[in-house]
Amino acid sequence: MAEAALQQTATDARLASLTLPTGGWSEAARADALSRVKSMGLPHRRDEYWKYTRPDTLTQADVISAAVFDEGTPIFNDIDSLKIVFVDGVFDEAASDDLSLEGVSIERLATSLADIHWARDLYGVLETRGQTPVQRPLATLNTAFATDGVLLHVTGKVSKPINLQYQHKSECSDAFLHHVIRVDAGAEVTLLEAGPAAARFNKVMEVDIADTGVFHHVRAQGRDHERRAATHIFARLGQESTFKSFTLTKNGVMTRNECVIELTGDDAIAHVAGACVGDGDFHHDDTVFITHDAVNCESRQVFKKVLRNGATGVFQGKILVKPGAQKTDGYQISQSLLLDDDSQFLAKPELEIYADDVACSHGSTSGAIDETALFYLRSRGVPQDQATDLLTLAFLAEAVDEIEDEELRTEIVDRLSGWLERHRN
Amino acid sequence: MLSIKNLSVKLEEEDKQILKGVDLEIEAGKVHAIMGPNGSGKSTLSYVLSGKDGYEVTDGSAYLEGEDVLEMEPEERAAAGLFLAFQYPVEIPGVGNMTFLRTAVNAQRKARGEEEMSAADFLKAIRAKAKELKVDADMLKRPVNVGFSGGEKKRNEILQMAMLEPKMCILDETDSGLDVDAMKLVAEGVNALRSEGRGFLVITHYQRLLDHIKPDVVHIMADGKIVKTGGPDLALEVEHNGYAGILSEVA
Ligand SMILES: Nc1ncnc2c1ncn2[C@@H]1O[C@H](COP(=O)(O)OP(=O)(O)OP(=O)(O)O)[C@@H](O)[C@H]1O
Numbered sequence: 001m002a003e004a005a006l007q008q009t010a011t012d013a014r015l016a017s018l019t020l021p022t023g024g025w026s027e028a029a030r031a032d033a034l035s036r037v038k039s040m041g042l043p044h045r046r047d048e049y050w051k052y053t054r055p056d057t058l059t060q061a062d063v064i065s066a067a068v069f070d071e072g073t074p075i076f077n078d079i080d081s082l083k084i085v086f087v088d089g090v091f092d093e094a095a096s097d098d099l100s101l102e103g104v105s106i107e108r109l110a111t112s113l114a115d116i117h118w119a120r121d122l123y124g125v126l127e128t129r130g131q132t133p134v135q136r137p138l139a140t141l142n143t144a145f146a147t148d149g150v151l152l153h154v155t156g157k158v159s160k161p162i163n164l165q166y167q168h169k170s171e172c173s174d175a176f177l178h179h180v181i182r183v184d185a186g187a188e189v190t191l192l193e194a195g196p197a198a199a200r201f202n203k204v205m206e207v208d209i210a211d212t213g214v215f216h217h218v219r220a221q222g223r224d225h226e227r228r229a230a231t232h233i234f235a236r237l238g239q240e241s242t243f244k245s246f247t248l249t250k251n252g253v254m255t256r257n258e259c260v261i262e263l264t265g266d267d268a269i270a271h272v273a274g275a276c277v278g279d280g281d282f283h284h285d286d287t288v289f290i291t292h293d294a295v296n297c298e299s300r301q302v303f304k305k306v307l308r309n310g311a312t313g314v315f316q317g318k319i320l321v322k323p324g325a326q327k328t329d330g331y332q333i334s335q336s337l338l339l340d341d342d343s344q345f346l347a348k349p350e351l352e353i354y355a356d357d358v359a360c361s362h363g364s365t366s367g368a369i370d371e372t373a374l375f376y377l378r379s380r381g382v383p384q385d386q387a388t389d390l391l392t393l394a395f396l397a398e399a400v401d402e403i404e405d406e407e408l409r410t411e412i413v414d415r416l417s418g419w420l421e422r423h424r425n
Numbered sequence: 426m427l428s429i430k431n432l433s434v435k436l437e438e439e440d441k442q443i444l445k446g447v448d449l450e451i452e453a454g455k456v457h458a459i460m461g462p463n464g465s466g467k468s469t470l471s472y473v474l475s476g477k478d479g480y481e482v483t484d485g486s487a488y489l490e491g492e493d494v495l496e497m498e499p500e501e502r503a504a505a506g507l508f509l510a511f512q513y514p515v516e517i518p519g520v521g522n523m524t525f526l527r528t529a530v531n532a533q534r535k536a537r538g539e540e541e542m543s544a545a546d547f548l549k550a551i552r553a554k555a556k557e558l559k560v561d562a563d564m565l566k567r568p569v570n571v572g573f574s575g576g577e578k579k580r581n582e583i584l585q586m587a588m589l590e591p592k593m594c595i596l597d598e599t600d601s602g603l604d605v606d607a608m609k610l611v612a613e614g615v616n617a618l619r620s621e622g623r624g625f626l627v628i629t630h631y632q633r634l635l636d637h638i639k640p641d642v643v644h645i646m647a648d649g650k651i652v653k654t655g656g657p658d659l660a661l662e663v664e665h666n667g668y669a670g671i672l673s674e675v676a
């Protein structure tokens with residue numbers, strides 16, 4: 001069979017395995033998404049955009065079972081926050097806090113069924129904008145079939161983070177969550193996401209930030225190793241607004257995190273960062289696309305990967321500067337620390353610039369532990385393992401330091417140290 | 426304290442013999458100086474003693490208070506009391522100077538079965554020692570040696586030595602890159618540590634450091650061997666006449 005026909009068959013099989021939710025304000029967007037995904041087809045192994053990551057386990061009809069993993073105390077658990085718990089993609093009311101907090105209205109996708117809703121202007125809308133120039137069919141699939149998610153309308157400075165806690169309790173769960181966030185002018189919120197979500201997890205988050213709005217996002221994926229996840233963030237930034245997102249990923253045989261950001265208002269700031277640590281058959285892919293479409297905006301992409309025992313890390317990052325987006329300040333760095341010869345890092349950094357007064361830089365490196373530094377530390381009495389961990393954390397620091405909040409940063413560093421201690425030669 | 430016998434070392438990767446039978450006996454409480462032409466093997470000796478990779482010991486031995494140093498991992502040598510102030514201190518981006526030193530102090534204590542130093546005690550000790558060496562608070566917070574000037578790096582080495590309180594201190598050209606005042610500070614730092622139970626091996630090219638740190642014994646190293654040993658006067662002779670006379674005399 002020809003490749004196109006194979007893809008068609010695979011897409012049909014996947015769509016046949018799912019049920020389209022009906023009713024309410026999202027119905028039209030879902031119907032539209034279904035027809036879009038049908039015409040796009042799901043990603044397949046010949047897709048240029050999936051050159052380094054095999055999409056089959058993310059797209060096939062059957063979910064591959066993943067051992068249930070109890071992480072112990074979830075990260076961010078001790079941070080004063082409003083907890084919203086999803087178990088295998090299903091809202092757990094008993095485990096969640098009351099969904100009320102000053103400065104934000106919190107609703108759920110599954111239960112907001114009115115015909116008119118603010119989220120209608122965003123649901124599938126930012127996702128659709130993010131389909132050009134590169135298609136992201138898994139996100140469209142999510143728009144059509146998402147069963148739940150949170151709808152956050154942020155109207156003021158929210159006093160504590162909203163904490164989405166994901167748990168994985170069923171070996172064959174196949175979860176779709178779709179979150180929609182609108183940050184009003186002058187409003188500010190921090191969103192936390194953590195935990196193993198399901199055997200297979202498809203998640204989309206659409207974030208619309210009005211002028212001067214501020215959105216902080218800190219996410220921790222892991223430590224369940226067998227999970228498979230495809231996540232997308234679509235963000236649109238207004239004038240003088242701020243978007244900062246950091247992701248920690250520990251373990252995972254298949255993770256593809258895409259982040260698509262549009263800077264549409266002047267003087268906006270977008271930072272995306274990621275630190276991941278993987279061992280063995282770990283496969284982690286960060287795919288980022290940042291479009292500068294306004295004057296004097298700043299964007300930063302900082303991605304660091306620690307890979308060992310044959311682990312694979314992928315980075316595809318692009319900065320697109322549209323005509324007229326003068327004074328753009330774009331920075332992109334992707335680096336891997338390979339702790340042995342078997343691991344590999346595949347990177348495709350790209351710049352596409354149509355304005356003349358811009359400062360953009362990008363760099364990608366792959367290296368081993370600095371033996372000279374290691375010897376220096378050991379010569380002062382620091383044992384080899386501990387010295388290696390210190391240097392590894394130092395390597396990750398540029399990404400971790402993107403987290404502004406010190407308490408959150410400390411939690412992330414603690415978890416990273418724990419992982420490094422558990423994964424030694 | 427440190428007993429080196431017929432130490433012979435070649436490069437691991439190349440067939441190049443660098444140390445050709447070094448004999449040195451450094452007693453507790455004494456300061457020994459080594460001088461010698463560039464490339465004679467002084468730094469190599471210090472690296473081999475502290476356990477750097479890339480060298481192969483072909484013959485001889487080195488014992489620190491009766492323990493076979495060459496059999497130990499670098500961190501074990503440090504815990505046993507050996508310290509090398511590097512000729513070229515290493516920059517380590519991302520690792521804070523304080524974090525590094527506290528980790529080192531406590532790792533050594535742990536290895537020796539001693540109690541770890543509390544954060545408060547550590548802070549008190551390092552502040553006092555940093556002040557004596559004119560290492561400012563900013564340098565303590567910055568990543569190890571990153572952006573330090575040449576002289577600041579050397580002072581940072583001596584600060585580490587002061588905090589770790591080793592038994593056997595090897596200083597490899599700690600005077601190079603120091604201005605006159607910094608040289609005095611460093612010398613004072615070293616002299617403050619001079620004690621009955623501690624040995625020093627000071628590698629230098631210049632008499633001026635030895636004006637401040639008065640050596641008990643001076644050795645001349647050439648082509649991988651100690652070719653002459655004498656008192657403080659030997660350093661003065663080198664200062665005035667260079668190595669030509671000494672080398673032809675022993676040839
Ligand atoms: N890793 C190495 N690879 C190649 N050559 C080396 C290596 N290490 C040492 N050497 C060589 O060994 C010899 C001794 O070097 P070493 O650095 O010990 O000299 P030194 O006495 O400290 O010199 P200086 O006074 O210039 O510091 C030199 O010829 C040097 O080039």
Ligand SMILES: [Mg+2]
Nearest residue numbers: 467468469512
């Ligand atoms: Mg030297």
